[in-house]
Amino acid sequence: MNDIVYVGRHSLMHNVSRHAHESWEFVYCTYGTGTFVFDGSSISYKCGDVVIIPPMVPHSNASEGGFRNIHVNMTSPRLTLKKPALISDDSNHFLLDAFSAVCFHFYSDRKQRIALLSIYGDLICCYLAAYQTVQQRSAVVERIENDIIANYADCDYELDTYLRSLPFSYDYLRKLFQKELGVTPHKYLTDKRLQIAAEALVNAENSGSTIADIALMCGFRDPLYFSKLFKKEYGVAPSFYPKARQQADNQQSRNAGSVRIAVEDA
Amino acid sequence: MNDIVYVGRHSLMHNVSRHAHESWEFVYCTYGTGTFVFDGSSISYKCGDVVIIPPMVPHSNASEGGFRNIHVNMTSPRLTLKKPALISDDSNHFLLDAFSAVCFHFYSDRKQRIALLSIYGDLICCYLAAYQTVQQRSAVVERIENDIIANYADCDYELDTYLRSLPFSYDYLRKLFQKELGVTPHKYLTDKRLQIAAEALVNAENSGSTIADIALMCGFRDPLYFSKLFKKEYGVAPSFYPKARQQADNQQSRNAGSVRIAVEDA
Secondary structure (H helix, E strand, O other), X not given: OOEEXXXXXXXXXXXEEEEOOOOEEEEEEEEEEEEEEEOOEEEEEEOOEEEEEOOOOOEEEEEEEEEEEEEEEEEOXXXXXXXXXXXXXXXXXXXXXXXXXXXXXXXXXXXXHXXXXXXXXXXXXXXXXXXXXXXXXXXXXXXXXXXXXXXXXXXXXXXXXXXXXXXXXXXXXXXXXXHXXXXXXXXXXXXXXXXXXHHHHHOHHXXXXXXXXXXXXXXXXXXXXXXXXXXXHHOOOHHHHHHHHHHHHHHHHHHHHHHHHHHHHO | OOEEXXXXXXXXXXXXXXXXXXXXXXEEEXXXXXXXXXXXXXXXXXXXXXXXXXXXXXXXXXXXEEEEEEEEXXXXXXXXXXXXXXXXXXXXOHHHHHHHHHHHHHOOOOOOHHHHHHHHHHXXXXXXXXXXXXXXXXXXXXXXXXXXXXXXXXXXXXXXXXXXXXXXXHHHHHHHHHHHHOOOHHHHHHHHHHHHHHHHHHOHHHHOOOHHHHHXXXXXXXXXXXXXXXXXXXXXXXXXXXXXXXXXXXXXXXXXXHHXXXXXXX
């Protein structure tokens, strides 16, 4: 369990003098830029970055143009960091949502505030673990991927219009996306829609959805076109997919079972 | 641990026929209105509402004008509900943020997605517990309180302008707020700023902030005016507050200690 012991949200500031504290500090920059200086190292950050400072690490913070930061101090987070680190929120802003909620609940007197704060503490630490590893995708590829996942359900979503709205050439973006994710943005969108449709088909018995409902829910206005694409990708028509998958799952668990038995026999 | 087994986001729909499933279902309405019909009861919902349906409860869902809903199906949430229930997100939209994040992570292949989904499941259940009890505040009072907590740090925040922007008379809102929270909105804002300043003062040794920094951080551009208000509320000047509070805390723990000893002796 994370214990959030202090939360502060600063107006525009230019300097915080050198200090240290017993708790972990998580600093989300909501405006401007700045540089944290530690003994023998420094981290420069910009809007959307989070700087994590382990306990008892002296630090100062300065900026020419100024910054607005949210500070969250936590005891006993599940983190193994030894040195200060920086991670960046992505275009979904999930980390900003979490920091904003923490700001609210820390100073509200609503029910369940302690439980909520503790869960948000876990959430922030989990995002740190997710984002801390070396970024394997460019920020712009991640942004395109996020936009696709946010809009796959919209039959009127125009991926081309979105790509052309970005400050890079259309061809460069297509190639960069393909290089990093193995498929073009358009193929990625279609694959994602079909993948989500496949899950929905398996769930259809429980949800009362028809194949036309599911096609629409995954951004296909024309159920016939959907069925054609689906069959091409999964080898069976949408209406047979749940049964085919169950058979494949059964086969797999039988195989997994025999592997286990073999290992136990060995 | 919550296991999120299915997530769906619907395009505009008018009907979902009667069905039941083994998992819990959480339905967030993002557009329109609708009515869930159960055996012997029904729940009407609108944009911003969440309907929670326990396992194996048959339900259908219909609407004249249509709805767009996010469905999250979960196994083993920590909930004791026996019957379907409705809760409403408030103007902070924290529940919508959580449902949106679940939609994203369920269909992404990012690192830590299983851990993140599980934490968001906990978060949604915790909000249900927080919001499920009978509302003790009107929606508009909650909205004003949320706006105050969101803006206390802004020296230029004009509470009057905000109150006058709401679709109720200014005097009615002042009276309703006072009736439900015991103070006027303006006193609530000042109290909240001073409360946050008090926490920041206690933390100041660790954070390197001056009293002028803290005043500014809590929406007071003039540190002298802040000090005057603070002294009136807490009985000591801001610079003496940390010491005074520590003395009070020590006294309290001594008293608590002697009570404990007395009980052990008894």
